[in-house]
Amino acid sequence: MxxxxxxxxxxxxxxxxxxxxxxxxxxxxxxxxxxxxxxxxxxxxxxxxxxxxxxxxxxxxxxxxxxxxxxxxxxxxxxxxxxxSNEFSRIGALAARKSGVLRLARPVIQEVTRRTTETCMFGMLLPQTLTMMFIDKTSSPLPMPYTVRMHQARSLLWGATGLCLLAWLTPPEVERVLGRGERSPVDGHTPPDEAVLMQRLAEIRARGYALTRGEQTHGAVGMAAPVFGAGRAIIGDLCITLPQSRFSAADEGRFAQLLIQRAMELSRLNGHLPGPRPAG
CATH class of the missing domain: 1.10.10.10 (Winged helix-like DNA-binding domain superfamily/Winged helix DNA-binding domain)
Structure with a gap:
C-alpha cells in the first residue's frame, strides 16, 4: 500500500x-x-x-x-x-553565440575576410574577469602557420585584440588588469609599467585601432578596432590576424580603415550612441 x-x-x-x-x-x-x-x-x-x-x-x-x-x-x-571563474565566463561567451551580437557580427566578419583575404574574428570582452575571448571567426583562404584559439579566456595585456579592449576601459579597470602581472604568452616578459601602458592605450584611442606584431602569437600581426554597445561601454572588437611575412606597410592603412568602419557599423547595430562613456 x-x-x-x-x-x-x-x-x-x-x-x-x-x-x-x-x-x-x-x-x-x-x-x-x-x-x-x-x-x-x-x-x-x-x-x-x-x-x-x-x-x-x-x-x-x-x-x-x-x-x-x-x-x-x-x-x-x-x-x-x-x-x-574563467569557466563561467567561457560558458557565457558560448551562449552569446546565439545572441543578437553574434548574429549581427557574423556577416561583418565574413565581409572583412572577403575583402582582405585574411582571418577575421569577433572578440568579446568578459567584464567580470576583465579578459576576452574570440567567439566567432572566418578563416583566411591563404595558408596560416598558427591556430587562433576560440572560446578560451585571454589576457587583455598582450596582443592587439586585448589592448584594443583595454584602451577603452576605465583607469581602475586597467589598474586591476595590470596588477595581475600576466606575463607575455610568447616570451614570458613581465607587463610594462603603468605609465608606459597608459601612453600606449592613449595612442590606440587616438588612432582608433590597435596594431601589434608577435605579442600574442609568435610571427603574427594583429589589428583590432573597438565595438561598443548601447551603454556606450566597449563590448568587443573586430580583429584581423595574419602572418608577419604577408603584412606590408600599405596593408595597415587599408585594413585599419576597413576595421574601423565595420566596427562602427557593428556598434550602431548594437545600439551604440556616440559620445563619452558614462563615469563609473
Whole structure:
C-alpha cells in the first residue's frame, strides 16, 4: 500500500523543500539567483553581500558556493570573497553565440575576410574577469602557420585584440588588469609599467585601432578596432590576424580603415550612441 503523502520521501531540490533562509525555493532557483548576482555584481562579493542581495542565509550560501567552486563556476579569493571563474565566463561567451551580437557580427566578419583575404574574428570582452575571448571567426583562404584559439579566456595585456579592449576601459579597470602581472604568452616578459601602458592605450584611442606584431602569437600581426554597445561601454572588437611575412606597410592603412568602419557599423547595430562613456 502506498505511503500517505506526508510520509513519502521527498526528492532533494524540489520546490517544496524547505531550507534555512530559502524555504519554498528550489535548489535550482537558489543557484540561479546566486549566479545572477555574480553576473550583475562587481568584481567579487562576500557571503554577507550575497546574503543581503539574494535573501538566503549565510549557511545556505556556503553550501551552494562550495558546490559552485567544486564545479569550476566560481573562484574563492582571499579575504573570504568570491568571483566568477574563467569557466563561467567561457560558458557565457558560448551562449552569446546565439545572441543578437553574434548574429549581427557574423556577416561583418565574413565581409572583412572577403575583402582582405585574411582571418577575421569577433572578440568579446568578459567584464567580470576583465579578459576576452574570440567567439566567432572566418578563416583566411591563404595558408596560416598558427591556430587562433576560440572560446578560451585571454589576457587583455598582450596582443592587439586585448589592448584594443583595454584602451577603452576605465583607469581602475586597467589598474586591476595590470596588477595581475600576466606575463607575455610568447616570451614570458613581465607587463610594462603603468605609465608606459597608459601612453600606449592613449595612442590606440587616438588612432582608433590597435596594431601589434608577435605579442600574442609568435610571427603574427594583429589589428583590432573597438565595438561598443548601447551603454556606450566597449563590448568587443573586430580583429584581423595574419602572418608577419604577408603584412606590408600599405596593408595597415587599408585594413585599419576597413576595421574601423565595420566596427562602427557593428556598434550602431548594437545600439551604440556616440559620445563619452558614462563615469563609473
Amino acid at each position: 502506498a505511503a500517505p503523502p506526508s510520509q513519502r520521501p521527498r526528492a532533494p531540490g524540489r520546490d517544496g523543500d524547505a531550507e534555512e533562509g530559502g524555504a519554498g525555493i528550489s535548489v535550482v532557483s537558489r543557484v540561479v539567483a546566486v549566479l545572477r548576482a555574480f553576473a550583475e555584481g562587481g568584481a567579487s562579493v562576500s557571503i554577507k553581500d550575497l546574503s543581503e542581495q539574494v535573501g538566503l542565509a549565510p549557511s545556505t550560501l556556503h553550501r551552494l558556493l562550495d558546490q559552485l567552486v567544486a564545479a569550476g563556476l566560481i573562484d574563492r579569493t582571499s579575504a573570504r570573497r568570491y568571483r566568477v
